Amino acid sequence: METTHKNQHxxxxxxxxxxxxxLPWLLNGTLESEEREELLGHLESCDGCxxxxxEAAVAWQLLNRxxxxxxxxxxxxxxxxxxxxRERLEKHLALCPSCRQEIEFATPDQVVDLDAARIERSxxxxxxxxxxxxxxxxAAGVAASITLALVSGAIILDWRENAGTAPxxxxxxxPAERHDSKPALGATGVFDDGFESGAITTWxxxxxxxxxxxxxxx
Amino acid sequence: MNDEELISGLLSGEPxxxxxxxxxxxxxxxxxxxxxxxxxxxxxxEILLEVTSALREDRFERRSSLRTYVRTYVSHKCIDQLRxxxxxxxxxxxxxxxxxSAPSPLDRMASTEMTxxxxxxxxxxxxxxxxxWQMLREGMKYREMSERLGVAExxxxxxxxxxxxxxxxxxxTLQGKKTNG
Ligand SMILES: [Zn+2]
Ligand SMILES: [Zn+2]
Numbered sequence: 151m152e153t154t155h156k157n158q159h160x161x162x163x164x165x166x167x168x169x170x171x172x173l174p175w176l177l178n179g180t181l182e183s184e185e186r187e188e189l190l191g192h193l194e195s196c197d198g199c200x201x202x203x204x205e206a207a208v209a210w211q212l213l214n215r216x217x218x219x220x221x222x223x224x225x226x227x228x229x230x231x232x233x234x235x236r237e238r239l240e241k242h243l244a245l246c247p248s249c250r251q252e253i254e255f256a257t258p259d260q261v262v263d264l265d266a267a268r269i270e271r272s273x274x275x276x277x278x279x280x281x282x283x284x285x286x287x288x289a290a291g292v293a294a295s296i297t298l299a300l301v302s303g304a305i306i307l308d309w310r311e312n313a314g315t316a317p318x319x320x321x322x323x324x325p326a327e328r329h330d331s332k333p334a335l336g337a338t339g340v341f342d343d344g345f346e347s348g349a350i351t352t353w354x355x356x357x358x359x360x361x362x363x364x365x366x367x368x
Numbered sequence: 369m370n371d372e373e374l375i376s377g378l379l380s381g382e383p384x385x386x387x388x389x390x391x392x393x394x395x396x397x398x399x400x401x402x403x404x405x406x407x408x409x410x411x412x413x414e415i416l417l418e419v420t421s422a423l424r425e426d427r428f429e430r431r432s433s434l435r436t437y438v439r440t441y442v443s444h445k446c447i448d449q450l451r452x453x454x455x456x457x458x459x460x461x462x463x464x465x466x467x468x469s470a471p472s473p474l475d476r477m478a479s480t481e482m483t484x485x486x487x488x489x490x491x492x493x494x495x496x497x498x499x500x501w502q503m504l505r506e507g508m509k510y511r512e513m514s515e516r517l518g519v520a521e522x523x524x525x526x527x528x529x530x531x532x533x534x535x536x537x538x539x540x541t542l543q544g545k546k547t548n549g
Contacts, residue, residue: 170529171525171528171529172525174528174532175504176459177504178459178505178507179459179507180508180509190466194466204461205532205536207461209532212485212490212539213486213501214501215486215487215490216451217483219444222444222447223441223444224440224444226440226443227432227439227440227443229432229440230431233483234483234484234487235484238484241491242487245491246490247502248505252447252450255399255400255443255447256396256399256446256447258396258439263391263392263395265391265394265395266391266392269384269388270369270388273385273388274369276384
């Protein structure tokens, strides 16, 4: 009863060339159950085809290899990728739609984090020392920073009313707002008229390529 | 707001700093929101813990601002999560419990070395073969593949086999080149 009779299911049992050809679909898990059982039965008893299976598994492992997820994330955020050269990564991207899509999803320009900007302002407002330094730093740094930022094209002007604008998590990135387009972004420069006073227009984030204004207060 | 102040705020559990880091994280989750829906809450918690312990153990290399570090970490974890889901459907050969065979030469390779080799093989593989691999990866049956490509099933299977042999030869060539200098 335990013995497999190979002729039991179909006119011909699976032979070695057929078995070898079917291996990729055994590996991707899409064989019909009857075919799968026949193939596994064959593999049980055939050393040659088991070696082929090992080979197919190696090929599968190699050809399913992609850019490591950390390198994808780093690249998308403008950092140098770890453990992989930028050249190899970019060559792979040119060939691989799935890694390209991962990069696209991870790229931060799609996101405007108004929530974070609001909390940063509030943290800054609760630290009087920090506040004074910020004001001094911003006052001293703003002119130079604006020039720099305009030149670098990375200025972000967030013209909003300070009060009454609820953070909108679904806000779409407007073309002019490219947050985080470069890696080493510093913190947010806050230049707020009276801080929590609910006043006028706010510079909620003046972001420079090299974190310029962020360092103005340190 | 300076990163070192934020780090010490986060490590001492200052609520507003924690909230700020969470806001950065949530912003980075946006593109993944629909695909990771049910996992997001756990993932947010997990990432916050991991980032906190990385900072505590001084593993933040300061190659970027804290904000970019956190956001990069979130993207990295989301990609991992989506990849792990896709992988679950593929077969693990060891799970077949067939009579044992020699360990694969890949098992002895460091992961970064293997990634580099694998990506080079893929680069040099003909486009027709890459297309076949892509379909296999997407979980297509051989019948579906032969229909899409408009070739007989037998022809398709032989093509896939040839591509596999060619890829493994390529591997030997590339590895040989490396060993010989
Ligand atoms: Zn056989
Ligand atoms: Zn890829």
